[in-house]
Amino acid sequence: MDLLAHLPALQVVVPMLSAPLVVLLQPKGLAWAGATAAALVSFAIALTLALAVLDGQTLDYAMGGWPAPFGIALSVDAFSALVLLVVTGAGAAALLAAKPSIDQQIEAERQPLFYSAWLLALSGLVGIVVSADAFNIFVFMEISSLASYILIAGGPDRRALPAVFKYLIMGTIGATFYLIGVGLIYMMTGTLNLADMEARIGDVTDLNPVLVAAGFITMGLALKAAVFPLHVWVPNAYTHAPHMVTVFLAACATKVSLYVLIRFDYMVLQTNLESHEVQFALFMMPLAILGILVASAVAMFEGHLKRLLASSSIAQIGYILLGASFVSIAGLSASGVHLFNHALAKGGLFLAVACLAYQYRDLRLDQLGGAGARMPWTCAALVVCGLSLIGVPGTAGFISKWLLINAALESGPWGWGLVAIILISSLMAVVYIWRIVEAVYFKAPVETDAPISEAPIQLLFITGLVALLNIYFGLFPQIPLELANSAAALLMEGAQ
Amino acid sequence: MKLLELLGYFNYWVFAIILTVGLYAVISKTNLIKKLIGLSIFQSAVFLMYITMDKVEGGTAPIIQAGVENQIFSNPLPQVLILTAIVVGVSTLALGLAMVVRISECYGTIEENEILDAD
Numbered sequence: 144m145d146l147l148a149h150l151p152a153l154q155v156v157v158p159m160l161s162a163p164l165v166v167l168l169q170p171k172g173l174a175w176a177g178a179t180a181a182a183l184v185s186f187a188i189a190l191t192l193a194l195a196v197l198d199g200q201t202l203d204y205a206m207g208g209w210p211a212p213f214g215i216a217l218s219v220d221a222f223s224a225l226v227l228l229v230v231t232g233a234g235a236a237a238l239l240a241a242k243p244s245i246d247q248q249i250e251a252e253r254q255p256l257f258y259s260a261w262l263l264a265l266s267g268l269v270g271i272v273v274s275a276d277a278f279n280i281f282v283f284m285e286i287s288s289l290a291s292y293i294l295i296a297g298g299p300d301r302r303a304l305p306a307v308f309k310y311l312i313m314g315t316i317g318a319t320f321y322l323i324g325v326g327l328i329y330m331m332t333g334t335l336n337l338a339d340m341e342a343r344i345g346d347v348t349d350l351n352p353v354l355v356a357a358g359f360i361t362m363g364l365a366l367k368a369a370v371f372p373l374h375v376w377v378p379n380a381y382t383h384a385p386h387m388v389t390v391f392l393a394a395c396a397t398k399v400s401l402y403v404l405i406r407f408d409y410m411v412l413q414t415n416l417e418s419h420e421v422q423f424a425l426f427m428m429p430l431a432i433l434g435i436l437v438a439s440a441v442a443m444f445e446g447h448l449k450r451l452l453a454s455s456s457i458a459q460i461g462y463i464l465l466g467a468s469f470v471s472i473a474g475l476s477a478s479g480v481h482l483f484n485h486a487l488a489k490g491g492l493f494l495a496v497a498c499l500a501y502q503y504r505d506l507r508l509d510q511l512g513g514a515g516a517r518m519p520w521t522c523a524a525l526v527v528c529g530l531s532l533i534g535v536p537g538t539a540g541f542i543s544k545w546l547l548i549n550a551a552l553e554s555g556p557w558g559w560g561l562v563a564i565i566l567i568s569s570l571m572a573v574v575y576i577w578r579i580v581e582a583v584y585f586k587a588p589v590e591t592d593a594p595i596s597e598a599p600i601q602l603l604f605i606t607g608l609v610a611l612l613n614i615y616f617g618l619f620p621q622i623p624l625e626l627a628n629s630a631a632a633l634l635m636e637g638a639q
Numbered sequence: 640m641k642l643l644e645l646l647g648y649f650n651y652w653v654f655a656i657i658l659t660v661g662l663y664a665v666i667s668k669t670n671l672i673k674k675l676i677g678l679s680i681f682q683s684a685v686f687l688m689y690i691t692m693d694k695v696e697g698g699t700a701p702i703i704q705a706g707v708e709n710q711i712f713s714n715p716l717p718q719v720l721i722l723t724a725i726v727v728g729v730s731t732l733a734l735g736l737a738m739v740v741r742i743s744e745c746y747g748t749i750e751e752n753e754i755l756d757a758d
């Protein structure tokens with residue numbers, strides 16, 4: 144039996160079928176163990192898939208044996224493998240570390256349901272990535288969104304509820320816009336399969352509905368991906384969610400929507416709409432630049448640790464979008480690598496925040512005094528991931544910023560201006576990361592009732608591991624780089 | 640002729656109008672239940688669009704019968720798709736209402752501005 148051929152389907156099926164089973168694991172700790180095992184299997188599958196497509200080939204899978212375009216097709220290429228690694232890696236690492244933090248934040252009897260929602264969110268996200276069918280992507284998008292609303296609202300903080308409500312409204316509007324776009328394209332082409340769509344739009348005589356569809360799809364997905372200025376749901380949702388949920392969602396949720404946006408735009412629309420690549424660049428580049436500058440500036444003046452990092456996430460989405468808006472191989476591969484590296488850096492930062500939150504009730508920067516001496520390992524990990532976020536040489540963040548700057552210089556006469564913007568925003572990152580460092584190392588220790596010591600070893604170990612990975616991928620970036628390069632080549636091949 | 644052409648797109652006009660009405664309700668209302676009603680109207684518009692596009696003039700349900708040949712069928716695929724989308728819409732609405740119940744329990748109000756003032 145050739146298991147490899149079935150891996151694209153198993154990637155979705157394993158977490159999805161584990162989700163209802165986890166609900167049955169009522170005894171203490173078993174639900175966590177079951178969910179973690181499922182997430183690890185799913186990560187192993189993603190790793191195998193990534194190695195299989197490293198040389199640029201595509202694994203296709205026809206669900207139920209119905210060949211595309213009649214059946215629902217799954218397909219995994221280098222780009223999807225890269226995003227799969229990020230999603231399953233974030234899901235598995237966050238779950239491995241999650242137990243102490245979740246035990247603290249969520250009552251024992253609700254935990255099986257919570258872990259089940261976690262697996263559903265994971266299966267929805269990987270489902271979006273492996274799917275090659277436009278409507279299937281919508282369904283998986285809604286599965287992952289509904290599950291992540293539950294995850295965010297699951298914590299003890301009541302402010303999460305209005306935040307989730309806002310996220311639900313905006314997320315549903317985004318998904319519905321995407322659905323309208325898909326409907327319009329289906330109306331003109333009679334197909335939902337992405338590859339088939341691309342081939343058939345060429346035969347369409349009246350391209351106006353396709354143009355409208357392009358607008359709806361781009362806006363809808365930009366809303367879900369928290370592209371500036373459609374990001375207003377992000378800061379509150381990330382800040383008030385349970386800490387481990389923030390780790391998981393901040394590392395991968397918005398990036399998956401960005402993945403669909405880039406894939407749809409490059410694979411389906413650019414080949415068929417006249418001068419679409421120019422419109423895409425002219426529309427997305429200003430949004431990306433504004434997002435980078437405004438969100439970084441907001442982060443510089445933010446007083447709450449989680450909200451500061453959430454603002455920085457919006458700026459990082461801007462970097463990924465900026466790379467994509469160059470419409471070049473260099474730009475796309477910079478985007479791909481940054482997608483991977485930012486997940487590492489921000490995942491690590493939020494893991495360290497979860498360690499801090501285990502001991503400190505209040506995460507405002509002026510309440511964190513003395514953490515550097517009381518929790519030395521946590522704060523060391525915080526600094527390493529912070530450096531990676533800034534893009535200091537020797538960390539993962541440096542690789543993607545370097546690639547992005549190279550791509551900007553190649554992109555045309557305005558390249559120097561873009562380089563200046565990237566450098567300015569990196570300096571802004573230095574400022575806001577420094578504010579965190581200052582708060583934990585140089586502020587007078589705050590008075591607490593009980594003595595504060597390090598976070599539990601399980602949480603701390605994973606945090607340290609992710610911090611080390613930030614250094615490892617800064618020194619040996621081959622794997623994400625190769626995947627991103629093949630992905631960029633595939634996307635540009637589609638666009639020409 | 641021009642007028643007839645416009646009337647020919649009657650369903651799509653209704654789609655656009657319902658879509659805008661729903662979106663307007665979502666944006667302008669501060670009551671969370673009213674926002675969800677707006678969201679529901681907004682999603683219903685899309686159902687109408689999908690149902691309209693599958694209609695073939697003179698078409699009937701796509702069932703193969705013995706002895707009947709050259710029958711025109713309506714396209715069944717958009718109906719199946721929109722059935723899925725309706726289920727998605729219902730679950731979103733249910734989850735949204737559950738959130739409103741919890742907001743009402745925690746804050747004692749479902750007016751957006753009062754919730755913002757409470758924190």
